[in-house]
Each structure stands twice: as C-alpha cells, then as structure tokens.
Amino acid sequence: MITILDYGAGNLRSVQRACRAIGQEECVVRDVDGLRSAERIIFPGIGAARSAMDTLEELGVIPALIECVEQGTPCLGICIGAQVALDRSEEGDTPCLGLIPGTTRLFQLDDPTLKVPHIGWNEVRVTQPHPLLDGLDPGDEFYFVHSYYLDPDSPEHSYAVSDYGGEFTCAVGRGSFFATQFHPEKSGRFGLELLSRFAQWNGK
Amino acid sequence: MLSKRVVSCFDVRDGKLVKSVKFVNTKEIGEVVGRARQYYEDGLDELVMYDITASSDHRDIMLETVEAVASEIFIPFSVGGGIRSVEDATDLRWAGAEKINVNTAAVDRPELISEISHAVGAQSTILSIDVLRVPGGPLPSGFEIVTHGGRTHTGIDAIEWAREGERRGAGEIVVNSIDADGTCDGYDVELTRTVVDAVGIPVIASGGAGKPEHLYDVLTEGGADAALVASMVHYGEYTVSELKQYLHERGVKVRMHY
Numbered sequence: 001m002i003t004i005l006d007y008g009a010g011n012l013r014s015v016q017r018a019c020r021a022i023g024q025e026e027c028v029v030r031d032v033d034g035l036r037s038a039e040r041i042i043f044p045g046i047g048a049a050r051s052a053m054d055t056l057e058e059l060g061v062i063p064a065l066i067e068c069v070e071q072g073t074p075c076l077g078i079c080i081g082a083q084v085a086l087d088r089s090e091e092g093d094t095p096c097l098g099l100i101p102g103t104t105r106l107f108q109l110d111d112p113t114l115k116v117p118h119i120g121w122n123e124v125r126v127t128q129p130h131p132l133l134d135g136l137d138p139g140d141e142f143y144f145v146h147s148y149y150l151d152p153d154s155p156e157h158s159y160a161v162s163d164y165g166g167e168f169t170c171a172v173g174r175g176s177f178f179a180t181q182f183h184p185e186k187s188g189r190f191g192l193e194l195l196s197r198f199a200q201w202n203g204k
Numbered sequence: 205m206l207s208k209r210v211v212s213c214f215d216v217r218d219g220k221l222v223k224s225v226k227f228v229n230t231k232e233i234g235e236v237v238g239r240a241r242q243y244y245e246d247g248l249d250e251l252v253m254y255d256i257t258a259s260s261d262h263r264d265i266m267l268e269t270v271e272a273v274a275s276e277i278f279i280p281f282s283v284g285g286g287i288r289s290v291e292d293a294t295d296l297r298w299a300g301a302e303k304i305n306v307n308t309a310a311v312d313r314p315e316l317i318s319e320i321s322h323a324v325g326a327q328s329t330i331l332s333i334d335v336l337r338v339p340g341g342p343l344p345s346g347f348e349i350v351t352h353g354g355r356t357h358t359g360i361d362a363i364e365w366a367r368e369g370e371r372r373g374a375g376e377i378v379v380n381s382i383d384a385d386g387t388c389d390g391y392d393v394e395l396t397r398t399v400v401d402a403v404g405i406p407v408i409a410s411g412g413a414g415k416p417e418h419l420y421d422v423l424t425e426g427g428a429d430a431a432l433v434a435s436m437v438h439y440g441e442y443t444v445s446e447l448k449q450y451l452h453e454r455g456v457k458v459r460m461h462y
Contacts, residue, residue, distance in 0.1 A: 010297060010302075010324060010328065011302075013274075014274065014300065014302070017274055017275050017278075017300065018278055020275070046327070046328075113427075114206075115406055115429075116404075117375060119429075120207060120406070120429065120430075121206070121207040121249055121459045122205065137461070139461050140461050141459045141461060143279065145280075145327045146327075163205055164205075186279055186280050186302065187278070187279075188462055189462060190461070191278060
C-alpha cells in the first residue's frame with residue numbers, strides 16, 4: 001500500500017493513477033495519523049515551494065513526515081516534494097524541511113535560447129547507484145517542469161543529473177528518502193518502472 | 205539537453221476523435237482513449253485535446269473523457285475548448301489534465317489567463333492563439349489574432365498578444381496558423397519564428413503539418429520547442445515513431461527511448 005500525502009499538490013491525482021497503473025493499492029492522507037501508519041509514502045508536488053511549505057505547516061504534518069523518514073519509512077518526493085526536502089529554497093526565500101542538506105536554486109542560464117521554466121523531456125544520467133534508478137540506460141528521458149533546481153551540499157546525496165545549460169542534480173536521496181525533480185507519473189514507461197521499484201523498496 | 209517534443213492534437217466531440225478542416229466539415233475518425241494509448245506507446249511526447257462538443261452537457265462528457273485518457277497515458281496532456289473560468293480549469297485538472305489551454309475566452313477577457321495561472325500555476329497554463337496573416341494592414345507584425353476558425357477578426361496584433369499572454373502568466377504558447385491549418389503544406393515557419401523571438405516561454409507550432417520535413421523545418425528554422433501533428437498521424441499516413449525516427453536521423457534531439 002502506497003500512502004500519498006495530500007497537501008493540495010496539483011499532481012496528486014496523476015500520481016494516484018500512475019500507482020493504479022502499476023497495480024499498486026494507494027490511499028491519500030492529509031494528517032499525522034495517516035502518515036504514521038504508512039508503509040511507504042509518496043510526497044508529490046508541483047507549483048511553488050512557499051505555498052507548499054505553508055500548506056504543510058497548516059496541516060501540521062511536518063514533524064510526522066520527518067519522523068517517518070528518520071524511522072526508515074520509504075518516502076519518495078516528486079518535484080516540489082524534492083525541492084522542499086532541502087534546507088532552503090530560493091523561491092520566496094523559503095525555509096524547508098532539511099531532510100537533505102542543500103538549497104533549491106533558480107536557474108541562471110547564460111544561453112538566452114534556453115527558457116525558464118525547463119519544460120519537457122530530458123535525459124537523466126545516473127551518477128551513483130540507487131535501487132530506485134536500477135536498470136536505467138543512458139538516453140532514457142523523463143519529464144520535467146520546473147524553474148528551480150536541486151543543489152545538495154554534498155555529492156553523496158546526488159544520485160542523478162540532467163543537463164540544461166549545464167549539469168544539475170535531478171535526483172537526491174538520503175536514507176529512506178529519495179526524491180526526483182522530474183515527474184515519474186508523467187514520464188511514460190521509465191517513470192512507471194521507477195514507481196514500481198519504489199513500491200518494492202525497503203528504504204535501504 | 206532538452207528534447208524537442210512531438211505533440212498530437214485531438215479534436216474531441218462527444219468523446220470521439222474528429223477532424224475538422226478550418227473548423228467545418230467535422231467527421232468522426234476514431235475513438236479517443238484507444239488512439240491516445242496507441243500514440244503513447246508509440247512514443248508520443250504530449251497530447252493536446254480540444255473539446256469541440258457543441259451540446260450543453262459538454263463539460264461532463266469532456267471530464268469523463270479526460271479522466272479515461274489520464275488513466276491510460278502517462279505523459280503530459282493539456283485540454284482546451286470552452287474554458288471560461290478558474291472552475292472549468294480546476295475541474296479539468298482534477299480529472300487528469302496537467303495543463304489548461306485557453307484561447308477565445310482569453311481574447312474576450314484577458315484576465316482569465318492571470319486567474320488560471322494563479323490557480324494552477326504558469327507551468328500548467330497554455331495560451332493558444334489562432335493567427336491569420338494580414339499583410340499591409342494596420343497591425344505592426346502583419347499577424348492578427350482571429351477567433352471562430354478565422355471567421356472573426358479581432359484587430360489584435362498576434363505578437364503583442366503572445367507577449368501579453370506571457371506577462372499574464374501563460375507558461376507555454378500554442379501558435380496555430382489559420383492560413384496553414386488543414387493544408388498539409390507545412391507550418392507557418394516565419395510566424396513561429398517571430399513568436400519564438402518575441403517571448404521567453406516554450407512555443408508549440410500548430411497548423412499545416414503534412415510531411416516529416418515540415419516538423420524538421422519548424423523545430424529548426426522556426427525555433428519551436430514542440431510540433432503539433434494531427435491529420436498526418438490520425439489517418440495513418442505516418443506513425444509517431446516514424447516522425448521521431450526521421451527527426452532523430454536529421455539530428456534533431458527527440459526522445460527515442462520509450
């Protein structure tokens with residue numbers, strides 16, 4: 001059973017449908033009890049870091065979410081769910097969850113033909129093995145929609161990179177927490193395969 | 205490096221895939237969900253659905269169709285046609301559309317773009333513009349925004365409108381050439397390039413695709429981020445994977461693993 005945290009993220013239903021498509025049961029929760037009893041958690045997201053953090057605070061789920069990760073519950077963050085996992089986001093200068101040391105930064109691109117947001121399919125290159133990225137080949141692409149990118153302090157928390165006017169980290173992980181900047185729920189077969197691996201992952 | 209996208213456009217009426225040439229002579233050519241799934245498996249990068257249902261209960265039918273499609277394809281897709289309010293937009297998002305496509309209603313009331321962008325985010329707000337060439341007229345760019353398939357002139361300069369759309373919070377623009385639409389003679393590359401140079405958001409070229417080289421032209425010379433195809437794949441003349449293979453062989457970066 002996959003528990004999806006509902007804090008108003010726009011891709012919640014897409015994530016639900018993707019879970020069903022890979023034959024996984026899912027449930028949606030928006031409170032502390034729901035999180036504490038979860039076997040594994042998807043922390044979805046799209047939109048802005050500030051409003052995401054505000055909603056998480058209003059729901060009062062932040063301590064429980066951090067606690068779940070510390071106790072080893074497998075947790076997958078997606079897009080904003082990845083960005084707010086770092087210490088801070090430049091978007092609205094927002095203090096974030098601090099699950100992974102680092103900062104979410106706005107793309108500053110020298111090439112005027114590269115547009116922000118970075119929208120579309122881009123290659124993901126694995127830089128460090130991780131159970132959720134098993135089996136990915138060079139040239140496999142995922143769907144991105146974002147203006148800010150993940151900048152973890154230490155390379156040990158960076159698992160994959162993509163290139164947009166320079167390499168940037170597109171997957172971070174620490175312990176039982178893993179998160180992608182791209183949207184596995186919208187990335188065709190490879191995205192569904194990543195979700196399937198998450199459904200089997202023991203968090204180690 | 206970001207891939208160029210091959211996007212297919214479905215005109216949907218009463219839950220069926222139809223084809224209309226210049227918005228008239230509409231005929232049914234297929235079933236939406238099955239066709240969407242087929243293109244998805246064949247490497248389609250994105251889907252755009254336009255609801256052209258005329259009946260008053262069209263909203264419910266479209267929501268059902270969107271929901272059914274969203275359960276079968278796991279790539280981004282947008283929905284347009286008759287979206288007049290934030291409520292229309294959020295309902296469609298809930299049913300499974302990532303992106304909301306506004307056109308005529310935004311021409312009538314430009315605030316709609318800002319309202320939808322605020323509600324669902326710029327990344328999920330697409331402005332579609334229907335453009336007609338009006339050379340020698342009073343418009344600085346020589347391109348005019350038209351509605352109702354080109355029958356209604358608005359007197360709005362298309363390039364100015366594209367810029368305004370971006371300012372108001374559109375995250376992408378679909379540029380549909382009414383001159384080229386339905387001709388299968390190729391996109392309006394000049395129009396596309398003019399919009400690409402005028403805005404800082406991704407541009408999806410639409411109208412006129414008939415041969416693979418048309419996609420090549422608009423993605424290279426035209427500078428488009430994505431090329432929209434309809435008839436050329438709907439009638440089985442080309443498959444999505446053939447188009448992508450062609451672009452790939454000519455050096456255009458497209459998603460080849462799917």
